[in-house]
Amino acid sequence: MLLVNGDRRETLPVSDRGLQYGDGLFETIEISDYQPVFFDRHLKRLKNGCRRLGIPFPAADILAEEAATLCRESSGRAVLKIIITAGSGGRGYRRPEAVETTRILSLHPYPDYPEVFNTRGIHTRICQTSLGINPALAGLKHLNRLEQVLARAEWTDPVIQEGIMLNSAGHVIEGTMTNLFYIKDHAVYTASLEQSGIAGIVRDLIIQIARQHQLKAEELNYTLDQLLTAEEIFVCNSIIGIWPVNQIEQIAFRCGPITQKIQQWLADYKQETLCREQ
Amino acid sequence: MLLVNGDRRETLPVSDRGLQYGDGLFETIEISDYQPVFFDRHLKRLKNGCRRLGIPFPAADILAEEAATLCRESSGRAVLKIIITAGSGGRGYRRPEAVETTRILSLHPYPDYPEVFNTRGIHTRICQTSLGINPALAGLKHLNRLEQVLARAEWTDPVIQEGIMLNSAGHVIEGTMTNLFYIKDHAVYTASLEQSGIAGIVRDLIIQIARQHQLKAEELNYTLDQLLTAEEIFVCNSIIGIWPVNQIEQIAFRCGPITQKIQQWLADYKQETLCREQ
Numbered sequence A, B: 001m002l003l004v005n006g007d008r009r010e011t012l013p014v015s016d017r018g019l020q021y022g023d024g025l026f027e028t029i030e031i032s033d034y035q036p037v038f039f040d041r042h043l044k045r046l047k048n049g050c051r052r053l054g055i056p057f058p059a060a061d062i063l064a065e066e067a068a069t070l071c072r073e074s075s076g077r078a079v080l081k082i083i084i085t086a087g088s089g090g091r092g093y094r095r096p097e098a099v100e101t102t103r104i105l106s107l108h109p110y111p112d113y114p115e116v117f118n119t120r121g122i123h124t125r126i127c128q129t130s131l132g133i134n135p136a137l138a139g140l141k142h143l144n145r146l147e148q149v150l151a152r153a154e155w156t157d158p159v160i161q162e163g164i165m166l167n168s169a170g171h172v173i174e175g176t177m178t179n180l181f182y183i184k185d186h187a188v189y190t191a192s193l194e195q196s197g198i199a200g201i202v203r204d205l206i207i208q209i210a211r212q213h214q215l216k217a218e219e220l221n222y223t224l225d226q227l228l229t230a231e232e233i234f235v236c237n238s239i240i241g242i243w244p245v246n247q248i249e250q251i252a253f254r255c256g257p258i259t260q261k262i263q264q265w266l267a268d269y270k271q272e273t274l275c276r277e278q
Helices: A017-021 A039-053 A060-073 A146-152 A201-212 A257-277 B017-021 B039-053 B060-073 B146-152 B201-212 B257-277
Strands: A002-004 A011-013 A024-032 A078-085 A102-109 A122-126 A160-166 A172-175 A179-184 A187-191 A216-220 A232-237 A241-248 B002-004 B011-013 B024-032 B078-085 B102-109 B122-126 B160-166 B172-175 B179-184 B187-191 B216-220 B232-237 B241-248
Touching (some): A002 A060, A017 A078, A017 B017, A017 B078, A017 B146, A024 A039, A039 A060, A039 A078, A060 A102, A146 A160, A146 B017, A160 A241, A179 A201, A201 A216, A201 A232, A201 A241, A232 A257, B002 B060, B017 B078, B024 B039, B039 B060, B039 B078, B039 B201, B060 B078, B060 B102, B146 B160, B172 B187, B179 B201, B201 B216, B201 B232, B201 B241, B232 B257, B241 B257
Parallel strands (some): A122 A160, A122 A241, A187 A216, B122 B160, B187 B216
Antiparallel strands (some): A024 A078, A078 A102, A160 A172, A172 A179, A179 A187, A179 A232, B002 B102, B078 B102, B179 B187, B179 B232
8 A cells, every 4th residue: 555645656757866866765664553653753763864865854744644544554563664755856966956755655564573583583694795884874764775785685594584784894883674782791782873874763762761771871883893792682673673683693692681671671662652642 | 758668657666676775777878869879888887787786687689679769769869868676576675586677768858068068177066975985886876876966965056067076985986977087197097986986988988098099097096185186187977978177166277188188089989989880
């Protein structure tokens, strides 16, 4: 199910700058019990991304209304994707003077990941494809995602669930579709995203919730060597929640107690948010 | 005028990975006297790009036939754009096992740049937006072009024709829509594109033609300070040919004799190629 600028269409003009240049942004949102989870946070990130890229942000109430329409038509548990582009027009890379934003909302089945990924964790690998360094794009969930596509194409082994990506300066940044955290000496660490990477909604939440529970949470630049000395490691995103990492290449990690605590805090926070918004 | 997988359509499924992730490549080709100029070279680059990205390359004769159809319908002098994407399907960043390539050919008016740009040169500026470093993507004319879009959005002054972009390591790489050369001590230099940038068709040709005329042509990593000591500077692409640079920010450069020689060599080579293919 699809809404393109409010119309039920499955296609987009070829001239759209989203296709021509990847000139846009997207959000991937969990639908739980017919509600878009953390919707305010997704909208806020989208609005901030539009501001940074110079794309006019569509009226939030229109986006909310269209999202609600698709949620009602869903099976209750699903994935909502919102794409915002700079629309058609302009001369080459130069945008038209008055950008007419394109908004695309689409509904997708909730992926059938087994529950053991949450409880017993996942196997990961280190990707050869690196992330570029660009402060102007860092943090944004924009449509230029070839680095992730190439990284994900590096393996087909179904035992491996996620690949860990470094940037061109050799810092560990994130998974191909997740943010990455590690735990050491009763503190939780994740990559600084000032130069590379995507600032995930759940990543932000975990930092916030950890601090509320007096667990030190810090963003930093760190190397693979530092990561391998971690006591616990986990990845997260809006759809999977938190998956412990029990293996990186051949090195095993335990699915430990602090990760489990954070999973519980996140589940509680999500429940509260959903109840409050109902 | 548009051909999408051979059909006369103006739209593309929203699910196409070209839109979703910028998972594809493009070529911008001059049409002169109803012929696509340097078409073999464009196809070769596209094929090489597909190989590097792991996208099946469409049959070259189909692309040639579709290009010929649009050339016949053109006004004789126009621009042909070819976009190749990894098609629809897959699970997130992961492509489907059998990728079904999308091919899009579109016809555009030839831009009305004044002739003085070729003879007397253009004004340029230095862009704040930098190019990322990624050996896996460097050289490719792929669809992830937000860096160029943001760089081009930095100025609106109509006196400025092009912006010069550095990469995150501080090396001068290219213009937002052109490759950049400089001339010093009877030799011509351009950026090495092993880490950033697009390997232009005309850039390759200029290196080849210069060497055929016993003019030293070299690729290197160089800084803005080095560029500013140049005797002559020019930018190039498949549509504009060669434009001398007569100003970078407030610093003037002369539109000099070696640039003019290279312009003439390129014009001669183009004429020969067109005559040979007719």
